[in-house]
Amino acid sequence: MDKNRNILDELKAQGRPYGTPEGYFESLRSRLDAIPSEMKGEDAAPTKVVAMPSLWTKVRPYVAMAAAFLILVTAGTAILRTTTKSITMSEDEYMQIASILPVTDPYAIYNDSYTDGEEEISGDDIVNYLIETGVSLEQLAYTASYEEYR
Amino acid sequence: MTDKEILEYYNEGQSDRAFKGIVGSYSEKLYWHVRRLVNSHEDADDLLQEIFIKIWTALPSFRGEAQLFTWLYRIATNETLNFLRKQKVRAALSFSSIDAAAERKIDDDPYFDGNEAQRLLAKAIAHLPEKQRVVFTMRYYDDMKYEDMSEVLGTSVGALKASYHIAYGKVKEELEKSL
Numbered sequence: 001m002d003k004n005r006n007i008l009d010e011l012k013a014q015g016r017p018y019g020t021p022e023g024y025f026e027s028l029r030s031r032l033d034a035i036p037s038e039m040k041g042e043d044a045a046p047t048k049v050v051a052m053p054s055l056w057t058k059v060r061p062y063v064a065m066a067a068a069f070l071i072l073v074t075a076g077t078a079i080l081r082t083t084t085k086s087i088t089m090s091e092d093e094y095m096q097i098a099s100i101l102p103v104t105d106p107y108a109i110y111n112d113s114y115t116d117g118e119e120e121i122s123g124d125d126i127v128n129y130l131i132e133t134g135v136s137l138e139q140l141a142y143t144a145s146y147e148e149y150r
Numbered sequence: 151m152t153d154k155e156i157l158e159y160y161n162e163g164q165s166d167r168a169f170k171g172i173v174g175s176y177s178e179k180l181y182w183h184v185r186r187l188v189n190s191h192e193d194a195d196d197l198l199q200e201i202f203i204k205i206w207t208a209l210p211s212f213r214g215e216a217q218l219f220t221w222l223y224r225i226a227t228n229e230t231l232n233f234l235r236k237q238k239v240r241a242a243l244s245f246s247s248i249d250a251a252a253e254r255k256i257d258d259d260p261y262f263d264g265n266e267a268q269r270l271l272a273k274a275i276a277h278l279p280e281k282q283r284v285v286f287t288m289r290y291y292d293d294m295k296y297e298d299m300s301e302v303l304g305t306s307v308g309a310l311k312a313s314y315h316i317a318y319g320k321v322k323e324e325l326e327k328s329l
Contacts, residue, residue, distance in 0.1 A: 007325055018186070028178075033169075
């Protein structure tokens, strides 16, 4: 280890092993000295210039994003409208579907006008209906109390 | 011209004169710093031109928080490291060995006038990873203080000491094998 350490020290003591062409540093200095005058056309005196971005530069990415979104929505809507067929069903077909749905009044589902023109159902009507259908007294009491709060 | 005089010229608005002062005081030092890292006079000469253009354009950003010489060495080192990285990429793209290319440069440099042991040392240094190479040359050849190197490289003193220790071991081992 010491031997190698000495080799590195010896090599260091021998000086730098690199040479340069004769008169190199004088020519280098004169070339480097000319840099400011050569660059005068581009940047006369080195000054710090901080370019401020314009408002349009700042908002441009957001405008581009909004435009892209709008184009996507418009194109999507247009494609859906042209490719989707409207479903037409006969009244019998409507009724057939309505009958298999688990609701008490299937006609009301597809026939919006079913209740048109009818009188509004009062609380008494509901109570009478419940009595007729054999509802318990507790449920009736609950319904009555509900009516009081209406 | 001293660093103080250079900065005085610059603060007085005499940037041309300040730049001339930098060229006069630092061109030779920076040349040797770069030359040891790139192992070629031609490459060092080209790089030095680029480094001084960068120094001229970056001069307004120098605020005097760092010493002038560490600021100049930082620019020179960064430019040289960029150059070495580009060389590495070029070697990778052409499927050739970067180590072999570095050795060729040392062998082909007409201005290398050292003996065989010095040639082997130059090659051993060229085989080091870039950062270790920088640390090793700054310490071994320039005897730069770790504190100054820390300012130049933006690395802690402890990390630099470790890096130099590792680099020294690698160079020593390679010389041991070759000599």
